[in-house]
Amino acid sequence: MSAPSVAAIEQFAGKGAARSAARKRNRATSGSGSERRPRWVTYALLTLALAISFYPLYYAFLLASSTANDIARHPIPSLIPGGHLIENIKRVLESDIGFWKAVENSVIIAVVTSLSVVLFSTLAGFAFAKLRFRGRGPLLVFVIATTAVPTQLGVVPLFLIMKQLDWIGQIQAVIVPGLVTAFGVFWMTQYLESALPYELIEAARVDGASMIRTFWSIALPAARPAATMLGLFTFVTSWTNYFWPFIILGSSNPTLPVALQLLQGTFFKDMSLVMAGVVLSVIPLLMLFIVAGRQLVAGIMQGAVKG
């Protein structure tokens, strides 16, 4: 069975898709006529906002390319980078924080968590959005309510559980609690409700497909745009997560954020070294952002309208 194209699904989808399409058309026509292009002041303000969002990152890069001495002598770095970036990066890689181990851990945790969150959330979202079963309504309300539960505060017993399992210092202690999230389930439910027409499911069922087959061949392909966004958000969240990995992994088997903190040293804080570490940790996500930033923007904006 071939997957129906996303465009075809959106044709069926009705309301949501139609509304946004209509809005786009509206804007397009009004753009040429009644809604004028803004003046330069607007662009100046936006440029300022962007400068503020970029400066701290550029600042990190500037410090990473200078030396501890320079930083002490010139607290305001010159906007032209110095020539010590490679040397500082080498020092980070050769330091005793276990940089490559940390990268490996961060990548494994982020990839596994993202894939698993997408799979389990789509599965649950498919059930909530398109299947009928007793207790569906209350259970969905429960899922939504749990997004507001500050589970981080259960950190002591969670630590005790991991101790029982002998998982302290092991990355599965970070992976397992993040395998599926309430936000993900809610997100996929919302999306599949409008993006997956009942006709397609019925057709698959009439053709003799089981539930799981229907999910795999119909729901999963239809969920692809939302699933991509969910995967991206989960990846970013996992990559930047600190609190729990810090507590459960410690410095012996760290993730990248945990390792980064170790660069601060105890006696002497060499900011050029610390910032080289910061730059190294930020680059992968900046690259991801260049490739997929558009989708992150769209994801936040879609989630907002629905949520």
Place this chain on the structure above:
Amino acid sequence: MTSTQTPQFAGPTSGEDGDRQQRRVGFSQKLGRWDVKLSPYLYISPFFILFLVVGLFPLLYTAFVSIHDWDLIKGQGDSVGLKNYDWVLHSETFWKSVRNTFSIFLLSSVPQIIIALVLAAILDANLRAKTFWRMGVLVPYVVAPVAVSLIFGQLFADQSGTINQILTNLGLPTIGWHADVLPSHIAIASMVNFRWTGYNTLILLAAMQAIPRDLYEAAIIDGATRVRQFFSITIPMLRPTMIFVIITSTIGGLQIFDEPRLFDQDGRGGADGQYLTVTNYIYQLGWTNRNFGRASAVAWILFLIILVIALINLMITRRIASDQSAGEKKRKKVRA
């Protein structure tokens, strides 16, 4: 439950309707019916099982730990009733951490929402290169709080920090961004604002674009200025989204840990605990002092605080929502 998951043998049932199910009877038919009945529960079960084991149970069990002597290494000790709570509520550091948490929270959420509103209004204009600007404001979101904290720690360094040097160059007195209470809160709040303002801008922008344009057209005909339109149409129409943003930032903001922890190299929330937050304090009690009983007592108190605030939020939201639906009904009547 899993044994019913045999896709290859599932019968040709028609799905959720169930009215065509009686056409054929047989083994495969039965399997098919089980498939339809049990699959939904099977599909949603991973979330519920995981939430119960790593979310709800630990949270509730925190209450149990909190009424015991409980050492990180030695484990469970005697039941001590409310002794841990008594100790915590009489601890000066605890109240300091509560003060710090709320102060940092207010300093980060209020300016953030105002700036996000303004930025969203600017982005809502008919811009050239829309996507570029939108992506631009979102860049800080992909920077880990740890990295943000290390960067801002240097920007706001007390001696030979960038901001203090700028102040000196301008002939102004330097500020104890780490040493003093309010300045350190401002510095930490600025990290939170740096990372989240763009994110919330996009949420508000999406809500702005969903406002029907005819409202603005009517206002223009009535002679309303841009500013008047913003306050009389945009802000009221954004209320539900703003409440959503406020609630999510409350729950996250009161649990802040990373930024104050990494603001200096010791991670103790300052020499005098001037920027120690409640979650930092939980860590300190539990893992530095090895006292899980007291750490749990603090966690449970913070949980209750968040619960109370969430309920207040909910009540306000309800009221506003009912106001709005009443307003909408009125409008519909007028139209009819």
